[in-house]
Amino acid sequence: MAARNRRANVPDVDNTIDLVQVDGLVVAKIIKHCHEEGSSAVDVAQGVLLGLVADTRLEVTNCFPFPKNLDENFDEEDYQMEMMRHLRKVNVDHLHVGWYQSTQQGAFLSTQFLESQFTYQTSIEESVVLIYDPLKTKRGFLHLKAYRLTPQAVALYKENDFGADTIKTHHLSFENLYQEIRLVIHNSHLVNSLLCELSDMVPSYEGSQYLDLGTASVLEKHLRSLTDNVDELLQDTNKFNIYQRQVVKQQQEKQKYVQKRNLENNARQARGEPPLADEDVNKVFKPIPVPPRLEPMVLSAQIAAHCQQVSLFCSQALGKLFLSEALQQPQSSQQQATLKSNVKASQ
Numbered sequence: 001m002a003a004r005n006r007r008a009n010v011p012d013v014d015n016t017i018d019l020v021q022v023d024g025l026v027v028a029k030i031i032k033h034c035h036e037e038g039s040s041a042v043d044v045a046q047g048v049l050l051g052l053v054a055d056t057r058l059e060v061t062n063c064f065p066f067p068k069n070l071d072e073n074f075d076e077e078d079y080q081m082e083m084m085r086h087l088r089k090v091n092v093d094h095l096h097v098g099w100y101q102s103t104q105q106g107a108f109l110s111t112q113f114l115e116s117q118f119t120y121q122t123s124i125e126e127s128v129v130l131i132y133d134p135l136k137t138k139r140g141f142l143h144l145k146a147y148r149l150t151p152q153a154v155a156l157y158k159e160n161d162f163g164a165d166t167i168k169t170h171h172l173s174f175e176n177l178y179q180e181i182r183l184v185i186h187n188s189h190l191v192n193s194l195l196c197e198l199s200d201m202v203p204s205y206e207g208s209q210y211l212d213l214g215t216a217s218v219l220e221k222h223l224r225s226l227t228d229n230v231d232e233l234l235q236d237t238n239k240f241n242i243y244q245r246q247v248v249k250q251q252q253e254k255q256k257y258v259q260k261r262n263l264e265n266n267a268r269q270a271r272g273e274p275p276l277a278d279e280d281v282n283k284v285f286k287p288i289p290v291p292p293r294l295e296p297m298v299l300s301a302q303i304a305a306h307c308q309q310v311s312l313f314c315s316q317a318l319g320k321l322f323l324s325e326a327l328q329q330p331q332s333s334q335q336q337a338t339l340k341s342n343v344k345a346s347q
Contacts, residue, residue: 017126017181018056020146024187026063027144033065034102034132043068045102048080050093053126059186060130061093063100100130105221106143106309109302111294114178117149118157128181139218141316146181153177162294174300218313226306229299236296246288254281 030047037045047065051058064083066076084094098120101108108131120127133143149157152172159166167173187195258281265275 016056017053017058017128017148020058020060020128020130020181020183021186022060022130022144022183023062024185024191026060027185029063029065030100030130030132030144031134031137034134037065037068037102047100048083048096049098049100049128049130050084050087050095051097052093052095053097058097058126058128058181060097062087096124096127098124098127098129100132103131103133104135105218105225106131106133106136106305107225107302109178109298109305111298114149114153114157114294114298117147117178118154121149121154122158130183135218144183144185146183147178148181149178150176162292163290164293167293167297172297174297174304177297177301219310222306222310222313226303226310229303229306233296233299233303236291236299239291240293240296243288243291250285250288254285257281257284 026049033047034045037043045065045068047063049060050062050064051060053059064087067079080096084096088094099116101113113129117127117129120129128146128148131143131145131147136143150172152170153176156162156166156170156172261276261279268275
């Protein structure tokens with residue numbers, strides 16, 4: 001999405017958003033769309049966020065999804081403009097403020113993701129991306145995060161040079177590649193009253209799935225994804241090490257070549273012959289292309305995100321264990337009292 005990137009004459013982008021306020025209706029639409037189309041590991045649900053900007057707060061008041069089955073003649077820009085035109089006719093907020101995407105186990109970072117967000121931030125300065133994880137929500141944790149690219153990452157994408165020297169110049173690393181923006185869910189007073197009435201109507205056993213203690217499958221998926229990312233990062237590291245060895249070897253060959261020509265020129269000068277014509281060494285030894293460092297940096301950021309999510313999930317699961325133990329203690333004490341009374345009655 002947002003593959004048409006305008007790199008020329010783009011404005012300087014600075015982070016002017018400190019808070020993302022999302023309406024409950026938008027959250028419900030995103031959850032419904034992602035559970036319908038983005039519940040599998042292959043399909044990814046995406047859509048457009050609409051709203052407005054108030055000072056340093058971005059208010060997301062509406063959204064609409066992208067169609068899943070696209071033909072060859074489908075134009076994303078025309079589809080977005082047509083949808084926003086229809087929403088404007090019915091007096092609904094139609095200003096484009098970002099996009100949303102579903103993910104599986106928090107594995108959303110990729111070069112395509114960063115490219116799309118860069119396109120949005122250069123065309124719409126306040127735009128954000130909302131990431132929703134359906135699997136974590138099924139476990140009882142609403143996983144909805146807002147992200148933006150940092151100014152250093154935007155400046156790097158403007159130059160379109162992802163070499164090691166350029167990344168070092170911009171002081172960019174996987175830790176400041178993107179940043180999370182604080183997100184709050186806002187509802188009107190009428191909606192809050194309705195939610196309170198609905199919560200009283202829900203049976204007590206409906207909330208028992210939130211104390212699910214089966215964490216082995218979730219941790220296994222996280223660790224598998226973490227292992228795959230570490231393997232890919234190791235392969236990229238080996239490629240960069242090979243590149244460095246090739247550069248060192250080429251430098252040694254250049255020095256030998258220059259020394260050989262100097263000795264030959266000295267010998268020709270001793271024989272009274274004219275020296276050899278000057279020749280550019282870089283034409284003889286072609287420079288070795290530098291492997292891009294963006295992909296390893298994205299993998300490092302994804303590994304760090306996986307580690308953070310595993311730590312958070314384990315702490316939440318540990319809290320559930322202590323809560324379950326506290327709930328089981330009254331039942332066990334009551335059962336012991338009943339057993340003692342039965343023993344006394346039998347005696």
